[in-house]
Amino acid sequence: MPASAAPTIAIIGxxxxxxxxxxxxxxxxxxATIKIYxxxxxxxxxxxxxxxxxxxxxxVLDRLGVYKTIAPQGYNFDNLTxxxxxxxxxxxxxxxxxxxFGYQSLRxxxxxxxxxxxxxxxxKPQIEILYDRKCTGITDSPSSSTVSITFxxxxxxxADLLIACDGIHSTxxxxxxxxxxxxxxxxxNQLSIxxxxxxxxxxxxxxxxxxYPIMMFAPESQTGANFMLWPYTHDGQNLTFFTTLxxxxxxADWKAAYDDKQKLKDILMExxxxxxSPWNTLVKRTIELSDASKYRHWAFYKHTLPEKFYxxxxxxxxxxxxxxAMPPSGGQGGAxxxxxxxxxxxxxxxxxRDSNGSSRLGSATALENLQKWSDHRxxxxxxxxxxxxxxxxxxxxxxxxxxxxxxxxxxWVIWIMSWLGVLGRTRRAVNNYDAKKEAEVLFGEAITxxx
Ligand SMILES: Cc1cc2nc3c(=O)[nH]c(=O)nc-3n(C[C@H](O)[C@H](O)[C@H](O)COP(=O)(O)OP(=O)(O)OC[C@H]3O[C@@H](n4cnc5c(N)ncnc54)[C@H](O)[C@@H]3O)c2cc1C
Numbered sequence: 001m002p003a004s005a006a007p008t009i010a011i012i013g014x015x016x017x018x019x020x021x022x023x024x025x026x027x028x029x030x031x032a033t034i035k036i037y038x039x040x041x042x043x044x045x046x047x048x049x050x051x052x053x054x055x056x057x058x059x060v061l062d063r064l065g066v067y068k069t070i071a072p073q074g075y076n077f078d079n080l081t082x083x084x085x086x087x088x089x090x091x092x093x094x095x096x097x098x099x100x101f102g103y104q105s106l107r108x109x110x111x112x113x114x115x116x117x118x119x120x121x122x123x124k125p126q127i128e129i130l131y132d133r134k135c136t137g138i139t140d141s142p143s144s145s146t147v148s149i150t151f152x153x154x155x156x157x158x159a160d161l162l163i164a165c166d167g168i169h170s171t172x173x174x175x176x177x178x179x180x181x182x183x184x185x186x187x188x189n190q191l192s193i194x195x196x197x198x199x200x201x202x203x204x205x206x207x208x209x210x211x212y213p214i215m216m217f218a219p220e221s222q223t224g225a226n227f228m229l230w231p232y233t234h235d236g237q238n239l240t241f242f243t244t245l246x247x248x249x250x251x252a253d254w255k256a257a258y259d260d261k262q263k264l265k266d267i268l269m270e271x272x273x274x275x276x277s278p279w280n281t282l283v284k285r286t287i288e289l290s291d292a293s294k295y296r297h298w299a300f301y302k303h304t305l306p307e308k309f310y311x312x313x314x315x316x317x318x319x320x321x322x323x324x325a326m327p328p329s330g331g332q333g334g335a336x337x338x339x340x341x342x343x344x345x346x347x348x349x350x351x352x353r354d355s356n357g358s359s360r361l362g363s364a365t366a367l368e369n370l371q372k373w374s375d376h377r378x379x380x381x382x383x384x385x386x387x388x389x390x391x392x393x394x395x396x397x398x399x400x401x402x403x404x405x406x407x408x409x410x411x412w413v414i415w416i417m418s419w420l421g422v423l424g425r426t427r428r429a430v431n432n433y434d435a436k437k438e439a440e441v442l443f444g445e446a447i448t449x450x451x
Contacts, residue, residue, distance in 0.1 A: 009162075024346075050108060
């Protein structure tokens with residue numbers, strides 16, 4: 001059966017990348033039918049927690065039409081202050097600023113970004129969001145003109161094109177790569193635990209003239225190696241705090257093991273407030289005063305990059321954490337998901353834009369365009385993964401005496417990197433990415449004329 005002119009596009013996962021992609025595609029391919037299948041229930045469409053968005057992500061959110069809604073809801077800042085465990089200032093590291101990048105950095109509740117995207121997606125008649133749909137498998141073959149998708153209810157649907165946005169433990173990734181076992185997400189022996197506090201509660205322990213957010217390091221790993229305090233509301237009055245701890249074993253079920261919120265608080269009390277703890281009063285009082293019921297934990301996982309982000313048929317594509325999850329320590333996973341979404345939308349629009357667009361799916365031209373996009377994104381992700389690995393090792397604890405030596409080295413590394421401008425180069429590499437300009441480099445001025 002010949003494919004109809006306007007493609008039907010199934011998106012698995014209505015998280016950050018799924019919604020962003022749907023909005024861009026609806027705009028660039030107005031005739032496409034887009035269905036998002038999301039496992040969550042409609043009344044709980046987003047996960048919780050706070051997230052940091054750097055200018056590369058905010059540029060995408062601006063193009064999506066949601067930046068002006070979210071910026072006044074979160075904490076906008078330029079610098080990250082680095083202190084040691086005695087609250088001595090080590091460095092004030094610039095993260096972003098309007099003059100250089102067009103945006104400050106933004107820390108905000110994840111659900112607020114999600115809600116703004118959801119509102120935008122719902123305003124597009126081509127987009128339908130179906131909740132309580134757990135994808136359990138897909139069937140895709142180069143000889144077929146559609147992809148079939150199966151759900152836990154037993155229901156099966158087909159689409160001309162499927163885009164997997166189903167997160168780090170992606171079901172679609174396992175159905176589509178040649179070596180699913182090698183592509184399983186694996187535990188990185190690190191765990192973050194954190195909670196919430198107000199500025200008023202810790203005001204008397206905060207050092208004067210220190211600008212938030214702050215990141216603190218200590219030498220003794222047994223007593224905690226790092227502690228962050230990060231405002232996430234516009235007025236700076238509400239803060240999230242967290243630390244990253246080494247964890248040798250992977251619990252079979254993290255949720256069950258750590259659902260006891262008081263236990264999470266106790267771990268931080270034991271880690272930071274032991275009698276021989278070198279940590280300052282700000283950290284100790286933040287933990288003591290915090291509400292145990294609001295504690296959260298995240299185990300760090302990552303998976304190896306596949307050699308390409310699309311199937312041999314060209315009808316299954318993966319983006320976001322499904323394609324390339326990285327640990328949260330670098331704070332770039334969401335940004336990469338947004339960059340993927342915008343660049344992929346241009347690639348699809350460039351490939352399918354005219355009257356018989358969907359008949360071109362799976363053609364040599366379509367595969368060539370996907371390869372260009374996928375190679376470009378892989379190159380970008382390798383750069384970011386390298387920067388991310390540096391950040392993760394800065395947050396990793398050492399042990400005993402070695403921890404002490406490494407601590408001094410670590411602080412010098414931060415200082416020297418900052419002095420030599422290495423952090424400046426890193427900042428520019430992260431922040432300056434402009435998805436539309438990158439698509440123009442890949443596909444020429446046809447992209448410039450879009451929209
Ligand atoms: C603690 C923590 C802090 C982080 N901090 C930052 C940060 O500061 N900055 C940053 O840029 N990134 C950060 N990240 C990373 C960021 O959260 C992710 O990279 C981002 O959420 C990826 O978006 P996504 O849409 O690909 O996946 P997700 O946001 O995970 O969305 C996947 C969606 O797919 C749905 N789904 C899953 N399986 C199925 C299925 N089988 N069928 C149907 N639907 C399914 C899920 O319910 C979900 O809605 C952090 C991550 C963590 C864990």
